[in-house]
Amino acid sequence: MNAVTQITPVILSGGAGTRLWPLSREDRPKPLLALTGDRTMLQLTALRTAGDPRFTAPIVVAGQVQADAIEAQLAAVGIAPLALILEPEGRNTAPAIALAALAAPPQSPLLVMPSDHAITDLPAFHRAIDAMLPPVAEGWLATFGITPDGPETGYGYIRIGPAIAPGVHRVARFVEKPDEDAARAMLAEGGHAWNGGIFLFRADALLEALARHAPAMLAACRAAMAHGVRDGGRLLPDAAEFAACPADSIDYAVMEKADRVAVAPVAMGWSDVGSWDALHALGPHDGNGNALDGEIVALDVRNCLIRSDGPTIAAIGVSDLIIVASGNNVLVMPRGRSQEVRSIVAALQAKETGE
């Protein structure tokens, strides 16, 4: 492959995320945390393409407050980004990807990856990329269709259409986050995949689609980049121009509207690590099904996630609990309810405001 057809990884590192409170907080967003091992989610994401000659260094799109931490974390694993685009404010995924597409070589396929997902089967991920490249070279916009392993209601689904290339299908239809009955029906029927938010498309193809389906967004992003400032490896789009940019997801703005949209169904040990339950599922587990991290003493403890970044947590005789100590906070809840962490964060904020 020559330089023109090298793939440009685009890492989206926006959003603080409170679903892993108290570990993830405004000032310690999830991508910057080491959740599944010694390396942070951002580092693991960048390392999925590093050292492979088919890929350039990544373009990272992030908020300005994260700039120093991102550069330091990437440097720690020997990665210098091709560009670090610092959004003046978050506008959802479509503008972030548009900015990256405007900074990338026009014909380069962009591998768009959220910075906080886990992928445990890296060869499967790379095989899916290989399969997607021919249709992507022809201008198809491609998404990774995660093989569902349960009736999840937290993800959008994709109905898989006819094959257009080996391992790649036309998207028949995008399905909004379903209720549980609908999710079960899709699972029973087969032919559906989760929309994991990982994409592969040529920069120019994405920009063409934006021009057709989201022209105001593209215009604002173009203007923001044209009037932006370069500061070493950092690109700072113009804040006033970017403020005019509509906020929208890449799914709504482009993928659900464009003509030639493809999906590569793939089982690659994917998780969005979107909850403590998801993190418990990822493991690793001890012989009693516990995912333990930090200074933990567990006696007669089963199927718990216990995690501390400071205090010693001593647990005895409990099962199916999530126990997390971080900073000046401790969380205790049963497994299966970790979506309710938001309620805790809301209650804490209300308490702070009220007092």
Added chain:
Amino acid sequence: MNAVTQITPVILSGGAGTRLWPLSREDRPKPLLALTGDRTMLQLTALRTAGDPRFTAPIVVAGQVQADAIEAQLAAVGIAPLALILEPEGRNTAPAIALAALAAPPQSPLLVMPSDHAITDLPAFHRAIDAMLPPVAEGWLATFGITPDGPETGYGYIRIGPAIAPGVHRVARFVEKPDEDAARAMLAEGGHAWNGGIFLFRADALLEALARHAPAMLAACRAAMAHGVRDGGRLLPDAAEFAACPADSIDYAVMEKADRVAVAPVAMGWSDVGSWDALHALGPHDGNGNALDGEIVALDVRNCLIRSDGPTIAAIGVSDLIIVASGNNVLVMPRGRSQEVRSIVAALQAKETGE
């Protein structure tokens, strides 16, 4: 009452106690903690007799490392001890009480109280004292017989004999900590009380009983006091002499052997606060049966004890748990298993030693 017959409270403040770990630790023993409200167990114990002209200021017997804290805590509630006897080392309750008896006016009844028990019905406590005083004046050694409210296996029991005065009975027999079947049998049979470790006897009567039943102990305590040092309100028994003193409990050394031993059965909301379960039982409880103390956010939480002296604890959807954050430690266990805190402490010590 004249000065001779004023009652001298004797407060025993020995032992660190690990059963309320992580709150109670070597350097923060249970008597010095505020467990049931704003005041510490020591303060609450001293306040049970303070301001009542029938009582002198208390004699406190404690370890040397606690001296400053004890004086400060008592001063904070306006109490200056009659004497603060600082044992060179802990030798169980009998020598501690012997030291106090040697420092007290000989004919004064000593009201011996552990410094870490809760008594919620103070009038009942004082009525029992009133009932005991006549036989105590005649030389009886009296103990408070706590009316049992369950088949506890953690306490010694007293079989109540015939009445010797209104509300006071001869002790028929002391019963060692029973197994559960034996405890249930005593409860079903009636006529038994818990031995709560609170006593009333004249100083000279106690010393006479010691002379008969534990002469070596009495001799060592006498010598330690004779060669001790007075430092303001502090009495420091001689360490070398005290080292010769046998260690024993007042029950074994005296009460189970003496002739005229009385018990006043009393229901006075007593608890030895000997476990997190005991502290949960003491309350106060919110509308969901939770005993909460510190910065706690509890959503859909029932019958839990949650306590923090620092971190914010957020709990959601749990019931019947004990959750305690203190210092650099967090404890999580089900209610009903709090006797197993010792296992945790042992495991932590083993870990520290092993690493």
